[in-house]
Amino acid sequence: MSHKKYSVIKEGSIKGRYVVGSDIDGYLEKLPENFKVQTIGRSVEDREIKMVTLGGGETKILMWSQMHGNESTTTKAVLDLLNFLQTDEPNALSILKNCTIKIIPILNPDGAAAYTRVNANEVDLNRDAQQRTQPESVVLRNVYEGFRPNFCFNLHDQRTIFNVGKTPMPATVSFLAPAQDEERSISKTRGMSMQLIVAMNQELQKFIPGQVGRYDDGFNSNCIGDTFQMLNTPTVLFEAGHFKGDYQREETRRFIYIALEKALDVIAKNEVNNYDIKKYTEIPNNNKLYYDVLIKNIHLFDPKYKKGESAGVLFKETLIDGEVVFKERLEDIGVLEGVYGHKTFNCLNNSDVQELEKYVEVCLLLK
Template sequence: MPLNYNDIKEVTINGRYVTDKHLDAFLDAVSKYFKIQTEGLSVEGRAIKSIALGKGDLKILMWSQMHGNESTTTKAVLDLINFLKSDSELSRYILKNCTLKIVPILNPDGAMAYTRANANGVDLNRDAQEKTQPESLVLRKIYEDFKPDYCFNLHDQRTLFNVGNTPRPATVSFLAPAHDPERSISETRGISMQLIVAMNEELQKFIPGQVGRYDDGFNSNCVGDTFQMLHTPTVLFESGHFPGDYDREETRKYIFMAMLRAIEVISQGTIHQYKRDSYFDIPDNNKLFYDVIIENIPIPEPKYGSNGSAAIQYVETLVNGKIQFKGKLEEIGNLQGKFGHKTYNCLFYKDLMKIKNKPELMDLLNSNGIFF
């Protein structure tokens, strides 16, 4: 990395709950350096703002929190903006050669309510063709007016994703979206792949084996697929789980690093150095993780067999302006081939005591007929 990450991390914004109100002070501060503009209004009348940076010919458009409860990339975007005003050699070079337009929160109503959908209950990433929602219209107008050379579609993914068949979490995943049902490789999609290869090479230095490739099934209603159809190289970023990092403060760092590397490659005109075929060397995402697995539990019913495990997945809930992670029992039985971000084995006394000392976990198990 070109400088100490902690020097540019935006420490005033952290955790999982990030709204337009949280960004007000930051945007006011950076307005001294970059242009802040209201691009339109959400369903509930909240401003959808953009930040314009740089004066170069290469145009990059990026948007975050299209899904209101996916805030990790928003935090990383703020870190990126801090880097670009740091007056380093690389930041000056990027701003000279590139123009960036960043929408930090496309779905401010969903961000406020901590929901995937907007205030009308519509998934904006399934509204690219019909454009029924004001937020969708705002993004399309920005796209048409700005005429980007590249697009970054910034998201979060759930903790259940792992890399390939390994017990490694997909801390970061990428996708070069398809532009047709055959998922053919056009020049545009090929460029997206090359950018991903460049980012993956960088991230492997820091999180080896923790980068995955997102499913590339074609859906013209998705924004990334649509922009790829419009011949703009588009990259989907997915922020995932880093061990023990449910607030995704570690993951934001790797998203920042990935974005910066992609922008650096674009600004230097070195995309051609990366092989498209290497994109397919990145393992597919898989869904083999649970948040908690408890092995060798007392089986509540004979149908589960004699040697079972319990799988628990956290549900994110907004409570008094904070995100709480509440367990939900997802599966009981043979969980061979599945992994837990946290694993307990009831045959081990220490693990059993740890379980018994967690009231919420005990209540969940007891309510499902599992008693120790």
């Protein structure tokens, strides 16, 4: 897929990290008649939960985004995907002919409004798959049972701390074929999830080589992906992560879009079995080796620190007046070896010290 093509279908009305239901309502209202938009339930705080149904094919795909309200990158990518599926591109026509797709752009509208992971009752919906104590969890399960999808896509964001394997590459996109038992055995349906991930990884390597990771597959029956996998539905977890300098996740949304388009294309053409399950385990695991800012040899910046110590700073995303602001938080001080910084200062270099002094908030943390 060319960059030029993406620039045409990218939905320009929705940008940044703070994406709420009212932001996308206008977009949904303008969708063509064959993209059916309906309200499928209401949240704890009585916000509408909406779903788009499109396509007329036999293979059924269900996807949902912002199960965690502060994870909006995949929502933006889903809107880009809907734009693509309105074109006369051969792949778009093939997908609509061979698939029926249901998309819930924002499953947790209260969490989206408050920019929190949890819903208004402070429940993590991705740990409520079995008990279904929350209305949003019930909505998703009702759609699942009524639709009986052949594939499920569980769309999330992950933090900036993740890298790929033992490399300094950020985990810009990560995937998981969730386990359906403690043994993490590979059933037929989990194998299909793995094959789809192999297909998407091969495509993404053309754009972000070395920046695709594999999420931890520890089994938890309370997680929605594990639950749907237990019900024999191939389910894929998507995790939108960090791309260099892209704290608004505008580049990452493109890579999620590329992955979504590829997955749907493979499913529509019935090519899932063309991909080797074994290549799934060749995708490196995620590791948590990144700080947003890493400051090395900080004793040269402030003598109260010991020689050889470094400081690791993480950004805390904070909603202020409808805008997500990145607040610095001193996470670690010590001999930090084998770690990386999205921005790195080494106080052995005078130029780095001078540059560091411009970061007033970071300096205040160190003083």
